[in-house]
Amino acid sequence: MSERAAPAGPSALAPWLATIAAYVVPLGFVLAPMALFLVYSFFSVDHGSIVFSPTIANYVRFFTDPVFLPIFWRTCLLCFTVALLCVLFAFPVAYFLTTLRGRSRYMLLVLLLVPLLMSYVIKIYAVRSILGGNGMLNRALLATGLIDKPSMLFVFNLNAVLLTLTVLLIPFAVLPIFLSLERIPKALRHASADLGATNAQTFWRVTVPLSLPGTLSAMSFVFVLAIGDFLTPQMVGGQSGFTFGRIIYSQFGTAFNWPFGAALSVILAAVVILAIRLGGRLESKHGGAK
Amino acid sequence: MKILKAALGAAALAAGLWVSAASAETLRVLAWEGYADPDWVKDFTKQSGIDVDVVFVGSDDEIWAKIKGSEGKDFDVMAVNTAQLQRYIDADLVKPWDLSKIPNQKDVLPRFQDLSKITGMTRDGKVYGIPFCFDSIGLIYDTDKVKPAPTSMSVLWDPQYAGKVLAYDNGEHNFSFTALTLGIENPFQLSTDQFATVKAKLLELKPNVLSFYTTADEALQIYQNNDVALIWANYGQQQLKAMQKAGAHVAYIAPTEGSLSWLDNWALTSGAKDPDAAAKWVNFLLDKKIGAELSERTGFGNTAAASSNANDNDKLVWLESVEDPLKRSDLWNEIKASQ
Numbered sequence: 001m002s003e004r005a006a007p008a009g010p011s012a013l014a015p016w017l018a019t020i021a022a023y024v025v026p027l028g029f030v031l032a033p034m035a036l037f038l039v040y041s042f043f044s045v046d047h048g049s050i051v052f053s054p055t056i057a058n059y060v061r062f063f064t065d066p067v068f069l070p071i072f073w074r075t076c077l078l079c080f081t082v083a084l085l086c087v088l089f090a091f092p093v094a095y096f097l098t099t100l101r102g103r104s105r106y107m108l109l110v111l112l113l114v115p116l117l118m119s120y121v122i123k124i125y126a127v128r129s130i131l132g133g134n135g136m137l138n139r140a141l142l143a144t145g146l147i148d149k150p151s152m153l154f155v156f157n158l159n160a161v162l163l164t165l166t167v168l169l170i171p172f173a174v175l176p177i178f179l180s181l182e183r184i185p186k187a188l189r190h191a192s193a194d195l196g197a198t199n200a201q202t203f204w205r206v207t208v209p210l211s212l213p214g215t216l217s218a219m220s221f222v223f224v225l226a227i228g229d230f231l232t233p234q235m236v237g238g239q240s241g242f243t244f245g246r247i248i249y250s251q252f253g254t255a256f257n258w259p260f261g262a263a264l265s266v267i268l269a270a271v272v273i274l275a276i277r278l279g280g281r282l283e284s285k286h287g288g289a290k
Numbered sequence: 291m292k293i294l295k296a297a298l299g300a301a302a303l304a305a306g307l308w309v310s311a312a313s314a315e316t317l318r319v320l321a322w323e324g325y326a327d328p329d330w331v332k333d334f335t336k337q338s339g340i341d342v343d344v345v346f347v348g349s350d351d352e353i354w355a356k357i358k359g360s361e362g363k364d365f366d367v368m369a370v371n372t373a374q375l376q377r378y379i380d381a382d383l384v385k386p387w388d389l390s391k392i393p394n395q396k397d398v399l400p401r402f403q404d405l406s407k408i409t410g411m412t413r414d415g416k417v418y419g420i421p422f423c424f425d426s427i428g429l430i431y432d433t434d435k436v437k438p439a440p441t442s443m444s445v446l447w448d449p450q451y452a453g454k455v456l457a458y459d460n461g462e463h464n465f466s467f468t469a470l471t472l473g474i475e476n477p478f479q480l481s482t483d484q485f486a487t488v489k490a491k492l493l494e495l496k497p498n499v500l501s502f503y504t505t506a507d508e509a510l511q512i513y514q515n516n517d518v519a520l521i522w523a524n525y526g527q528q529q530l531k532a533m534q535k536a537g538a539h540v541a542y543i544a545p546t547e548g549s550l551s552w553l554d555n556w557a558l559t560s561g562a563k564d565p566d567a568a569a570k571w572v573n574f575l576l577d578k579k580i581g582a583e584l585s586e587r588t589g590f591g592n593t594a595a596a597s598s599n600a601n602d603n604d605k606l607v608w609l610e611s612v613e614d615p616l617k618r619s620d621l622w623n624e625i626k627a628s629q
Contacts, residue, residue, distance in 0.1 A: 045616065067627050125511060132515025133500075152453065155516065156501045235508070238501040239457075242626045250623055257616055 034269070041263035050258060058263035068247065068264075075244040076271065078158065079226040082165045083173075083219045089166070090173035090218060095207075097174075098181045109178065116171050124235050127164045131155055131236065156238025164236050165226045172225060173218040180214020181207070212282075220279025224272050244268065316341040317567045320356060320368035322554065324588040325423065325575075334574045340567050350374050357383050363561030367568040372410045372553045373609040375419050384557045386416035391569035394576035394594070395420060400602060402593040409610055411555065419555030420572050421593045423584060425526035426549040426606055427463065433539045435519040443471045443545045446520055447491075452498050454519040456509055459502035461622025462612055463524065463550060468492055470547050470607060477550075478610040485621065492625050502626070510536055527599050528589040544604045551606040 042054045062068050093112065097105055115123065130136045131154055138150040154160050184207060192202040230245030237243065248268065251261030317340050319326055326344045335341055345365070347353050353370060354377075362383045370378065378384045389395060396403075402421045405411045411419045431440055435454070446455050458464065468488045469477035480488065500516060503509040506525040510533055512518065523529050523542065530542040556572045558565055574580075581594030591599030600606060612618060 067624050071627050128511065129515045132512070133517045135515045150517070234459075234504075239496050239499040239626070240629070247623055247627070250619060257619070 037262045037265055040259050041266045043259040045257050045259055058260045061260065062263060062267060071242060071247060072244050075227060078162060078243065079223050082162060082169065082226045083223040085166045086169050086173040086222045087177070087215055087219050089170050090177050091215065094174050094177035094181055097178050112174055113171055120231065123168055124164065124232055127167060128236055131160055131163070156236065156241070158237065158241045160236040160238070161233045161241045161243065164232050165229065168232065169222045169225055173222050176214045176218040176221065177211060180211045184210045216279050216282045220275045223275050227268065227272065315564060315567055316343050317367065317571055318365045319344045319571065320347060320353060320365040322347060322369055324584065325369050327587070330575065330580055334571060337574065338570050340570065342571070357559060361561060362559035365559050366562040366564065367571060368557055368559060369422065369554050370557050371609065372408065372419065372555065373611045375555060375557060376410055376611055378557060379413055379418055383560050384418055385560050385562065385565065386418055387420060387558055388565070388569060389417055391566060392420060392573045392576065394573045398576060398593045399596065401606070408553070408608055419557050421553055421555050422575065424551055424553040424591045425599055426544045426551040426604070427526055428523050428542050428544045428549045430521040430523045430530055430533065430540050430542055432519045433541050439541065440543060441546050443467055443547065446498060446522065447495055451519045453500050454517055455498045455500060456512060456518050456521040457495065457499045457502050458522050458524040459504050460524070461618040462615055464492060464622060465618050466612070467550055470550070473547065477607070479613045489621055489625060493628060496625065506532060513538060531589050544600065544606070546605065548605040548607040551608055553608050
């Protein structure tokens with residue numbers, strides 16, 4: 001009997017263990033820290049130490065202090081523009097990828113994704129040496145005679161942040177768009193052609209609408225990545241490219257105001273969740289290809 | 291049998307070593323990298339017969355955590371800066387030094403002779419910190435672009451350097467140095483009116499600033515790719531030397547209105563087992579030869595031998611803890627956020 005029961009033991013336990021493991025990871029490492037943030041956002045700070053009595057002062061401060069809301073909207077607008085630009089650049093690339101066949105298609109895809117293997121900081125440093133007042137871009141423009149003195153249009157300001165974020169995040173936009181384009185059955189395009197549509201008509205009326213789910217999720221993906229970034233604005237934003245992420249960063253770094261930083265993070269998280277929901281909602285509305 | 295014997299022997303040997311290590315006097319030192327180099331430790335042990343166990347730290351908060359966490363019992367002596375020392379005294383984590391046990395303190399450079407003149411070093415006539423290592427936070431300027439050599443931080447506001455200034459991203463220091471530039475007596479305890487004045491002045495600085503940097507490497511990279519004339523040098527002489535090494539034509543000044551300077555001190559923990567051994571350690575380090583080696587290896591100033599870090603007539607303003615770090619940080623964010 002015991003011989004039979006022994007093998008039954010672990011096999012009966014295994015699903016339980018698997019379930020526990022499946023819950024422990026998201027609960028312990030994702031939900032619990034986020035809940036902690038939420039809890040901290042209702043505390044306050046007095047003379048460098050945290051006061052553990054609930055208050056909504058942090059949220060009141062965010063909505064009433066004239067500093068935070070303008071920065072918040074400016075950052076949202078910036079990241080929306082980044083998302084739009086990324087999609088505009090990524091779409092032709094993804095479309096081109098789908099026209100390739102066999103190995104060359106995946107070789108190119110892998111090449112496009114190689115930058116993701118590099119350290120983020122190194123990439124920002126590289127962009128910074130391209131964008132600087134005496135950087136590569138300015139020197140090239142000077143050499144061609146297009147400008148006669150270094151342009152400061154894209155050096156240490158909001159434009160520089162926009163440009164850098166777009167360049168760094170394009171790979172994240174290519175992938176979802178490519179996947180949605182690839183899923184469009186060839187037969188649909190052929191049918192469109194058979195019915196007398198020109199190539200342009202087929203592209204605008206068949207391919208683009210069917211790729212919308214991927215395009216929209218690419219947009220929300222890029223938006224979320226951009227709005228959470230504080231390093232890029234910190235390093236290329238100069239004195240005028242101040243963003244919401246930099247304010248949050250300063251609350252944890254120099255200010256030691258964790259509760260306020262937590263409140264700002266909760267607000268940011270709310271925006272991020274909203275962006276993802278919005279992307280998902282539109283996606284399911286247009287998700288005809290499935 | 292043989293194996294058993296060998297094992298027993300090894301165990302006995304290990305036990306013996308353990309006992310000898312525990313019984314011999316061991317001084318437990320908490321210090322920054324560069325303050326307790328292995329060759330000095332070796333010489334000290336040879337001279338005094340006291341073993342030294344050094345733990346290096348990476349930040350002020352780490353020192354606090356280590357000392358506060360053990361109520362001072364895990365270490366005998368530690369290196370801590372003037373701005374930080376106060377809170378250790380307040381929390382009874384340090385004990386006063388017996389200066390008669392540190393005779394070398396009598397021979398240090400003139401500015402470190404009278405410890406009562408260094409704010410925060412003494413309390414109720416007792417000495418809590420022995421100065422050891424320092425540097426000023428001065429101004430690095432490009433010798434090709436800035437002529438004649440500036441003498442004051444006020445040059446940062448000069449409109450001819452618009453967009454050519456690298457400032458440091460730290461509200462606390464920026465308020466302090468701007469207060470000094472404005473002639474405010476105590477830059478660490480600003481009144482409400484003074485806060486308003488300094489904030490207005492910092493807002494005027496913004497158009498001149500190309501970017502706010504955080505690390506010395508970052509400042510160097512920005513300098514190499516942009517037209518930068520002036521750098522507020524948070525990393526002092528070290529930063530200057532690194533830039534010169536990279537081929538930059540730059541020089542350094544300590545502003546005449548006074549330059550903010552950090553000063554690290556040796557402090558005796560309240561849990562020190564043998565204060566005399568700690569005093570011997572500090573006395574050993576306050577030696578002209580070691581001081582010169584410290585300056586040569588780290589680029590920092592030492593208190594025993596003259597170095598390039600400060601002339602005797604440079605006005606150094608030792609950093610103190612500020613009235614309200616949170617307020618300074620909030621105001622600094624407002625300044626950065628303003629359009």
